[in-house]
Amino acid sequence: MMHYQNLNGVSVETIYATFLDAFSDYALPMKPSLDAFQKMLVGKGFHADISVGAFCGTDLVGFILNAERENNFYNLGTGVKVAFRAQKIASKMLDASIRTLKERGAAAYVLEVLQENRKAFALYEQKGFQVARRFLCFRLDAPQVQPQLSTHVTTEAVDQVANFETTLEFPPSWQNNQHAILALRGDFQCFAYRKGEEVLGYAVINPTSQSLVQMGAQTKKAGAALLAHILALFAFETLSTINVDARNESLIQLLTEVGFVRTFEQYEMLFNP
Structure with missing residues (x-):
């Protein structure tokens, strides 16, 4: 049975392994080294206690990695292992993140999504996110x-x-x-x-x-x-x-x-x- 909880006590190595699986078919290459992944977490301000993990038994099969700065939340990565897609796991994790945001009294929740990732965009829009800016790379x-x-x-x-x-x-x-x-x-x-x-x-x-x-x-x-x-x-x-x-x-x-x-x-x- 799937259950959801924060990522307190979950090792970086476990999150990293799930990250590699979840982004193995992503539109952009996402295969950082473990060291680069750890630096990404530090640079973006990752907090395990406000992040969300989806667990099948003890297996971490999905995550939303959240950060917090100046009373704002930031979603620095949402991913679900390929074998566990199409089970509305991302939607349930996002609901959990929004609940945590409200419990903390945060002012806003920010994220970035590839313009071509219409499925993710539609999910965020459904949950109440609105486009604030357009970024070019x-x-x-x-x-x-x-x-x-x-x-x-x-x-x-x-x-x-x-x-x-x-x-x-x-x-x-x-x-x-x-x-x-x-x-x-x-x-x-x-x-x-x-x-x-x-x-x-x-x-x-x-x-x-x-x-x-x-x-x-x-x-x-x-x-x-x-x-x-x-x-x-x-x-x-x-x-x-x-x-x-x-x-x-x-x-x-x-x-x-x-x-x-x-x-x-x-x-x-x-x-x-």
Whole structure:
């Protein structure tokens, strides 16, 4: 018989094994190493006590991994083992998550869903989630700018992201914001484009995952110089960025001109109790 409870006392290894099964047929490759999976949990703020597991006997067959920050919940992953699909397990876990949210008096519940994942989108919509933002994701394989170090680009303390982030017109997504970066600050590097004492742009990257996590630029020149500097410094084979707000036309234009191509789109969805 299926039963549902939080994930207190469930090992990361057990959750990881269920994660790999649940996402084995996902539209995007989802096969992180155990170490990368653990870092993902830390960066996104995972809390076992507000997360939900579906158990068949002692076997964890489904999960909703939840995080909590500043009185908001975030669903950082929903999955059900392939052999246990079509039993409304995800729906029941989501109901349990919403109950926990209300018991805690949380202000909102946030999640992201691939635009093409119509089944998941329909479930979230049915439960009362509404689209808050549209995110675009990009990958750079063939840069249209010459990698070149710039004397205007300086290396900054990662803690500076807390100040730089306030200059952005559109706030970063949950998994890209300062909390996610500072939770694993040793994994990130921060750069700023300076004209005298004035900061005209900045970028935060994760060199290991070859990802651009945050970027803001007041001028196209500053943005292009930042990207050219990063490409020269690290010689990445590829560079990806996710969850660019679709309203951020200047950043999207910059990324496109540098050679980034759009890979997929996501909806940020919001549940207000």
